[in-house]
Amino acid sequence: MSQTILRVEGLSKTFPVEYSIVERVQGKPRRAVKALTGVSLEVQRGETLGLVGESGCGKSTLARCLVRLYDADAGRVEYDGLEVLKLRGAGLRQYNRRVQMVFQDPFSSLNPRMTVVQTLREAILVHGLRKPQEVPGRIRELLKLVGLPKDAERRLPHEFSGGQRQRIGIARALSVEPETLIADELVSALDVSVQAQVVNLLLELQERLHLTVLFVAHDLRLVRHISHRVAVMYLGRVVELADTEKLFSNPAHPYTQALLRAAPELDPSRKSVLEAVRGELPSPLNPPPGCAFHPRCPQAFDRCRQEIPALVRRGPEERLVACHLLEATEAKPQA
Template identity: 50%
Template sequence: MSQKELLKVKNLKQYFPIKGGIFGRTVNNVKAVDDISFTVHEGETVSVVGESGCGKSTTGRAILRLDNPTDGTVEFDGVNLLDLNKKEMRKMRKDMQIIFQDPYASLNPRQTVRETLREAMAIQNVVPKEKRADRIAELLETVGLQPYHADRYPHEFSGGQRQRIGIARALSVDPKLIVCDEAVSALDVSIQAQVLNLLKKFQKEMNLTYLFISHDLGVVRHISDRVIVMYLGKIVEVGDKKSIFENPQHPYTKALLSAIPVPDPDHNKDRIFLQGDVPSPIDPPTGCRFHTRCPFATERCKEETPELRSAGYMAEGHQGACHYMELIESGEHQPTRETSNVRMLDEEPEKV
């Protein structure tokens, strides 16, 4: 894998204003993404995971400037995208594409597949006009469809076929980076496997780079090289796939991993149930944003925001944003189950 940094995100913020009052002034902000930084190397797949509302999809949209970020820098192939005007950004979009979660909503119902793919090629002027018909037929065969499908409309396809059309549209302009925003979550499991294998095949053949946004950790484990875990607009843990899945450090990451179903009825697995609701991104907690639900939270967690850092017992490149890592590193004991806010699956549920 090449070590070239294709995408470099630094101190990215995406706030959405809340208007109120007679004059419609901004009274507060939804802090969907709040000061995050990470890099993506050429040819790798970096997955962003977390609960609904954690800011992972907003991160993908902000990187592509589908939403204009509030602050920070997004450097793609050495160019800061936030410094570009609309005309310059349109040229840059040739190298940056997205596969949306809902393939039906992202395709124009009034356009045939041919018109959809031809439009992308025309806007970016990547294929001569006389060769576009051949290129469309080639793209459809590449994603497992037939050339005659080009004259059909989106409603004439199944969900899996529509997602393949979405992939073909992304590939039609020969991009370097593809943001996959829950690209397989709306598909049946068997179709998911086909689409994932297709994405991996294209990555190998075309040296594509993926930012893969998902809440399905089983899928993430299959496709990722590195994993970023987000909670309430912040990155709480980042590392290579093996480190995250075999040696998670942040309590939130451990809770997410415990929810992965195991296809074995005889397998006894402790399930971590977090207490309380996810706080509002309008008024997030001070200090560590996870402290209201964390079993190991201390007064320090309520007051001081932890920085992403590594520890001596962690693999290279594996970082977590948790004060408790310092206690683990120093050898202090973990809290007992009785003093935690975590209930395991084998415990008796509370009576209501």
């Protein structure tokens, strides 16, 4: 039986845009980037939920709001019964131990002057998880778990390859014995051959340690390989959420369909994506009214330009879609 561990409801986040003197003199209103608009999703205990969408659609903002690196403007996040957005002090520290984030660039999050052993020891001791005499054994265990050689202990981050540094980042996250990992573009900066190794390591760890994983990425192949379910975001909203194989074999939302027709990479620098999804991603400063996808959607009709489609259950499966084309067969109960 699946059990929801993380529930996100109506999460919104805007970033104010710098207000120039000229704009102020001209009496122009302050503008804000709508990075997240009413995002709702659930993550089941022990699953890997993939989160995909073009660059700029709000994936990292969502990940950062979930670990409280950013303060959301509105909405609710519930983790194992905790009201995450209300946590303070020791409660927040404990939550941040249980839910760990692993970043794309481990260089920026690893202290360049600390050896691996120092980094891991600090993480373990900060949370008082082991007695000091148990720490060396635990560090050896962690290095083995992530496939790093024993002599890695005394080395500094710059002495490792990109893939190995990512393993150190994972070891550090695991050192505090989390239940959930939020991996934001974990392998995007690595060579393709190394990407597969790190993703396979994550798969193995997820099963072995019964971790819950939110895997944020723009590479659909990787997401398909690792995720049990996938959420697709467009311009600050979730537009489709379904079991991985169902989503890939039978995408329901016109945006998901376009993404799958495009190259597996959702890198905006690659033309093929823009060709498959007509036109460019609209500015989150001024998202289109109604369905934000309507200017690019080949199937848009009048209603799409006026009314925002709700994310509701479609058909007999556990699939959520936000699109007027598909009649809701089983609307979610209204709160």
